[in-house]
Amino acid sequence: MDELLTTTLDVLKETGYERLTIDEVVSRVHASKATVYRRWPSKSALVVAAFVHAVSHLPAEYDTGSLRGDLLAGMDDLLNEMERLADVMAGLIDEKRRNEELATALREGFLDARKQVAAGAFARARERGEIAPDADVEVLWQIAPAVVMFRWLMMGESVPREEGHRLVDEVVLPLARAGRRVSAPATPPPPPPRRRHAPPSS
Structure with missing residues (x-):
């Protein structure tokens, strides 16, 4: 087989x-x-x-002892697989928009498993006190793959390893440590209503 x-x-x-x-x-x-x-x-x-x-050679989990180590190992594997399978992934992503059967099979056969790998890494990090208790793992685990795949599939550019590592160190980890305390800037107050001047008296 x-x-x-x-x-x-x-x-x-x-x-x-x-x-x-x-x-x-x-x-x-x-x-x-x-x-x-x-x-x-x-x-x-x-x-x-x-x-x-x-991609069956990919580990079932990354457990290096730190979230940074886990994320960097995952990033290295992601970049390696994009080098090897970018054309295949591009074709599958394009087709699954039209093909519900393929979309379901891809989600159940691959994406759900990789999501669990990431969830495990963040769960261990939370237990070790490395990230905020309220860190939004559902968003965090998607950041690196989203950026890498956008660069590959939409811009036609590979992501250098050093840049992938900076994405982990400068984006994902700070957000994980800050948790939901990171908020959008306050909406500025609306401008005061314009005064209407009375017409001059005749």
């Missing part, structure tokens, strides 16, 4: 999601469609399985 999943990813890189066919995949590995459909009932399921297989 490893060969089939690796081949699926290769075909995905060559053709994109829309033009990928299970017929093409099985012809390259000399397997039968029945074998594939017994394990993966749809193209979406097969493609997500191939993507998850490609």
Whole structure:
């Protein structure tokens, strides 16, 4: 099955999601469609399985002893995977906007698991007193991936490792330590109403 999943990813890189066919995949590995459909009932399921297989070397958790260490390790892995799989990820993100089945499979098969990895790192940090008790983990864990993927997929630029580390040190960690005490500036009061001058008397 490893060969089939690796081949699926290769075909995905060559053709994109829309033009990928299970017929093409099985012809390259000399397997039968029945074998594939017994394990993966749809193209979406097969493609997500191939993507998850490609990143299966990622750790189930980062536990370096500090939140900074965990986030830097996660950042390094994110940058490495973007170097390797940016085109695949771009295609999947584009397709999942139109394909609810793919979106669900990608969320359940990959995104939820990575979210749990991040949640575990922040939970341990909270227990160690490294972050504010009210730190908004739901927002914090998304910051680094959002910036990195925007740069890659929208601007066509890679993120240097040093810049990724600065994002952790200068954005994510300060926000985590400050918690919800960080607030928007107060809204300035409205200007006073303009006075209407009485017309001159005749």
